[in-house]
Amino acid sequence: MDKQPIGVFDSGYGGLTILKEFVKELPSYDFLYLGDNARSPYGEKDFDTVYEYTLQAVKWFFDQGCHLVILACNTASAKALRTIQQKDLPYIDTTKRVLGVIRPTSEVIGIYSENGHVGVMGTMGTVISNSYLIEIAKFFPDLKVTQQACPEWVSLVENHLFNTKEADYWVEKYIKELLQKDENIDTVLLACTHYPLLLEKIQQFMPKQVRIISQGKIIAKSLNEYLTNHPEIDDQCSKNQELSFYTTGDLTDFNNHASVFFGSPLEAKGLFL
Numbered sequence: 001m002d003k004q005p006i007g008v009f010d011s012g013y014g015g016l017t018i019l020k021e022f023v024k025e026l027p028s029y030d031f032l033y034l035g036d037n038a039r040s041p042y043g044e045k046d047f048d049t050v051y052e053y054t055l056q057a058v059k060w061f062f063d064q065g066c067h068l069v070i071l072a073c074n075t076a077s078a079k080a081l082r083t084i085q086q087k088d089l090p091y092i093d094t095t096k097r098v099l100g101v102i103r104p105t106s107e108v109i110g111i112y113s114e115n116g117h118v119g120v121m122g123t124m125g126t127v128i129s130n131s132y133l134i135e136i137a138k139f140f141p142d143l144k145v146t147q148q149a150c151p152e153w154v155s156l157v158e159n160h161l162f163n164t165k166e167a168d169y170w171v172e173k174y175i176k177e178l179l180q181k182d183e184n185i186d187t188v189l190l191a192c193t194h195y196p197l198l199l200e201k202i203q204q205f206m207p208k209q210v211r212i213i214s215q216g217k218i219i220a221k222s223l224n225e226y227l228t229n230h231p232e233i234d235d236q237c238s239k240n241q242e243l244s245f246y247t248t249g250d251l252t253d254f255n256n257h258a259s260v261f262f263g264s265p266l267e268a269k270g271l272f273l
Ligand code: DGL
Pocket: 010, 011, 012, 014, 015, 040, 041, 042, 043, 044, 072, 073, 074, 075, 076, 123, 126, 154, 191, 192, 193, 194
């Protein structure tokens, strides 16, 4: 049996916040991470571009032997996942699996809210796709979901501007805009894997009674359940506690900053897609 690592893809650093939770939840598994830092942010790009970039990444993971790839990026999940699953996989390899982050999050988000008013903060691409509205309605039809695009937040994170005046300005602005649309929101989902890095700032400007939900633990638990329910896929995953990292961006920059996202130092290899 050809056992291989689980592929984890993000437009840049954000997916490392998800990978960190995968490693905690599934410590024996091997993971192969790819951040497309050279071409991020994806949030402002059109559907075709995000789909094309994501498909390139998925094919690269398959070339490395991965049987299972997680799109640890909401924008890629919103704009590319369905087409890849329905149109591309049947031609590429019907035994391979590609999963995203929107459905597992939508399955549980309603549980966190006491009054049924939830805010979803994401990239422009994720918000415009309405993927969260559509998916959440399947599981929690009575939930009132209000979306807020936060186009500047990914740039703040990718440029490491966590504690700056710009961060204060943009974080306060988008939170205010969201709460103006529905002042009863008691739960806010950070529907972009980059946003947990702004958590301190977000907490600073979010009213104290609002619960802020990051996706990492939710996605990790869901992956664990998926592997338990699909032993044929689980059997194809290698388990030597090995992690490898690739970036399409500047290697020194990635290695210097990735530890903030991942929580411990790491050394990536460069890749040109
Ligand atoms: N981290 C990605 C997400 O979860 C988006 C970042 C980007 O715009 O590239 O949506």
